[in-house]
Amino acid sequence: MKAIILKKNGLAESLIENLIVDELPKPEIDDNEVLIKIHYAALNHRDLWIAKGLYAGIKIPIVLGSDGSGTINKLGKNVDDFNIGDKVIINPSINWGDDESFQSEEYRILGMPENGTLSEFIKIDKKYVYKKPAHLELMQAAAIPLAGLTAYRALFTKAKIKKNDNVLITGIGGGVSTLAMLFAIKLGANVFVTSGNDTKIKKAVELGAVAGVNYKNDNWHKDIIKLSDNNINIIIDSAGGDTISKSLDIINYGEKIVTFGATTGKVKDFEIRKVFWKQISLLGSTMGSDSDFKNMVNFVNQNKINPVIDKVFSVDDVVQAFLRMDSGEQFGKIVIKF
Ligand SMILES: NC(=O)c1ccc[n+]([C@@H]2O[C@H](COP(=O)([O-])OP(=O)(O)OC[C@H]3O[C@@H](n4cnc5c(N)ncnc54)[C@H](OP(=O)(O)O)[C@@H]3O)[C@@H](O)[C@H]2O)c1
Incomplete structure (x- = not known):
């Protein structure tokens, strides 16, 4: 073979x-x-x-x-x-x-x-x-399979996403990110995205995202805060590095950041003070269990996710x-x- x-x-x-x-x-x-x-x-x-x-x-x-x-x-x-x-x-x-x-x-x-x-x-x-x-x-x-499972566990099992949540998904061009976006939109969440490419942001908006910003602009996190009226309550990230530092500024008090990757490497400027003062839950996620996979396939079937x-x-x-x-x-x- x-x-x-x-x-x-x-x-x-x-x-x-x-x-x-x-x-x-x-x-x-x-x-x-x-x-x-x-x-x-x-x-x-x-x-x-x-x-x-x-x-x-x-x-x-x-x-x-x-x-x-x-x-x-x-x-x-x-x-x-x-x-x-x-x-x-x-x-x-x-x-x-x-x-x-x-x-x-x-x-x-x-x-x-x-x-x-x-x-x-x-x-x-x-x-x-x-x-x-x-x-x-x-x-x-x-x-x-792999992207769907990872996206499902991060959004549903970890972040416990609900309808009308304001969700930021970083690096929207990625395989996991695009599926996470489709799942969250289908559930009725408001999805904000980042990308290093404006065309990809446009495509994400065509698929139902609310808006997006280009992470090549150093102040992209301030733009996301403005676009979402300072109201992001879930962040789904696999970029790591500086994106996590900025996510601590973006996320609302008492809310959740789910991390499942480190495409850009280590977080150099990690302000632990922001985590405890803002009562943030920083949730790690990797792939998923057998029941996550089963639930993901059911979600894809029921909602006809493409x-x-x-x-x-x-x-x-x-x-x-x-x-x-x-x-x-x-x-x-x-x-x-x-
Ligand atoms: N823990 C787990 O279970 C698990 C499972 C799957 C994946 N992962 C990890 O998650 C990451 C993504 O996996 P994938 O298979 O979806 O990869 P992929 O399809 O290759 O996507 C990678 C994406 O990373 C984004 N990116 C690059 N630099 C960025 C930055 N500075 N800020 C924000 N986003 C940036 C890009 O988004 P744009 O093109 O929009 O710029 C790119 O499309 C990888 O690191 C992978 O190892 C982990």
């Missing part, structure tokens, strides 16, 4: 040599597993961090990829809730464990240390397999897809067609 194999880590320029489209044997399944023929995979920033060598516990060679959609190709002996040909998506959050509040020690994310979805076939335990949302094509469905797809690349152009993510040009999810 065809698979995209990361042979070595390195900088973006070396991706061409390090990410190879090659042949691997088709995986053998166990009794509780299914074999899925992947039709589409989608990239997450995690794949790029690993490819660049900027992730903990890297193991190579590896087939990356946490997001995938496809059809059931083979069933293990103990699998009776799926049929050959069923169109499915995969929950990439493996071994979450019993505690809803955090993941177990055995927790891992699909696509390292085990081979992931950037491959023609994948074997996976049936408990991580879900029917594809009926209103979505397989191409769109591939965009949902993820924002940036661009679809063929397997042979996978390096171009990684480079597009590295350049930050995307608005929404980058999808790979097998």
